[in-house]
Amino acid sequence: MGRAKKVVLAYSGGVDTSVCIPYLKQEWGVESVITLAADLGQGDELGPIQKKALDAGAEESLVADATQSFIEDYAFPAIQANALYENRYPLSTALARPLIAKLLVEAAERYDADAVAHGCTGKGNDQVRFDVSITALNPSLKVLAPAREWGMSREETIAYGERYGIPSPVKKSSPYSIDTNLLGRSIEAGPLEDPWNEPLEEVYALTAAIAKTPNEPEYVEIGFEKGLPTALNGKTLAPVELVRQLNQTAGRHGVGRIDMIENRLVGIKSREIYEAPALIALIAAHRDLESLTLTADVSHYKRGIEESYSQLVYNGLWYSPLKQALDAFIGQTQQRVTGVVRMKFFKGIAAPVGRKSEFSLYASDLATYGSEDAFDHKAAEGFIYVWGLPTRVWSQKLRE
Known part of the structure; x- marks a missing residue:
């Protein structure tokens, strides 16, 4: 079933994306598969993942260090937009998808590939985000999604991979499906599929249980320039380091846990658990600073824009004309959103308790x-x- 000669595959090192390599070649007649793993600050050692792709039959295995771009070009604009999907989810996972799509397209153009591929199934949001973003960036590229079409169960997928030298997982896999990057973690499946079940403490890694958080609050002053986070406690920090430090501080106090029933784009409801300590704190601080520096009409009107922005990002339309138009509006509103917000972290709560700005409208x-x-x-x-x-x-x- 030949659809393309050379394909760039988004690669995570998991069973599905590993099996995609021989599947593309054996079943769809692809001559060459180049894999691309994106380092988004998830903390994994990508060297073994790179080797695993080559062992599975990839012609070349690429690793792209995109952490800085992830924070500066995707996360920080979302903070300026106070982006919370359904007023709760700060899009920590969704924001990574347009960046990965961009990396795939760039690699495809660099290696003269005629298609890109991913390992998404037909039930999730990511398939939409990848397909639409890739098409927006390069409409001439084919987009292949083997896992959406092969119809194999988990056991059959593992067995298929073993036939082509891909080792099966050596230990019983976790019942959870987890995605991690510098902005946070998303956890679903397993016992979480019953919305009545309280998440076990084992699902969390970035945030402390409330019972184990400090019994004294911690105060952190977050500095902003034109709506962008620039400093913690008076010390200017590069964006990646600022997020890392704030993740640790807010997470230590149990800040950033989200348990929600989410409306997926494909029409089903999904129970999702998120951890996003720094992102939750930064949005709360940024929104508070806006209350000090924006006029009432701009602030009120921007709330509707923020909802539209969040839906666009969640629904895979980062590279859309409407998103570009909203970016222009939001950018204009941020010209005087400069100042400092004092945040109080205590027992799972990130509360703004002080704010100041040279552009303050408070008289x-x-x-x-x-x-x-x-x-x-x-x-x-x-x-x-x-x-x-x-x-x-x-x-x-x-x-x-």
């Missing part, structure tokens, strides 16, 4: 109830009359 002489009050109270009566006039007229007509 103490107008807000105070003390003797320094400069607000013209007499002006309120006329304002209220005009403001309430439509309601007054409506009420009068209702009684006629």
Whole structure:
């Protein structure tokens, strides 16, 4: 079933993507498979993964160090957008997909491949994110998804791989499906498929159980410049290091756990567990700083934009015209979102408890109830009359 001669395959080192290598060659007639593993700060040693791909029959095995781009070009813009899908999920996994798609397309163009491939099944969101992003970046490339079509069970997939020298997992695999990068972890499947089951503590790795968190709060000052995180406790940090440090601090206090029923793009509900300590804290701090520096109308209007932005990213439309338009709007709103937010981490809560900015719109002489009050109270009566006039007229007509 020849569909392409040379293919660049998104490779994780797992059973499915490993089996994709011989499957593409044996069943679909692909002559050459080049694998690409993306280092997104997940902490894994990618050397063994690189060798595993070659052992499975890959002509070449690439590793792309994309951690810096992941944080600067994908995570930080999402923080500026306060991106929370369904007002809860900070898109820690979803944000990686357009970047991986970009890496695949770049590799395909560099090696003159006529197709790219991934190991996604037909039930998840990632297949949509990869397919649409790849098509947006290079419409001439074919996109192959063997695991979506081969119809093999887990056991059959393992057996198929063994026929071509791919060793089966040496130990009983975890019942969970886990995806990890620098922004956090997503955990699903196994006992979590019953939404009544409380997640066991074993599913968490980045966040401490509340019972084991410190009994004293910890305060961290997060500095922003034009909506981008730049400093912790007054110390300027590179984006990757800032996220690493904040992950440790917030995670130590149990911040960043999310347990939710999520509406997938393909139409099914899924029970998802997420850990995203730094990302949750940064969005909370950024949103708080916006409340100090944006006018009321911009702040209120931006909330709707944020929801649209989150849906676009979740639904795989990072490289879409609407996303570009929203980027322009959000970028304009961030010009004066500069300042410092003091966050209090305690028993799973990341709470803004202080904020300051040279662009603050908070006027103490107008807000105070003390003797320094400069607000013209007499002006309120006329304002209220005009403001309430439509309601007054409506009420009068209702009684006629």
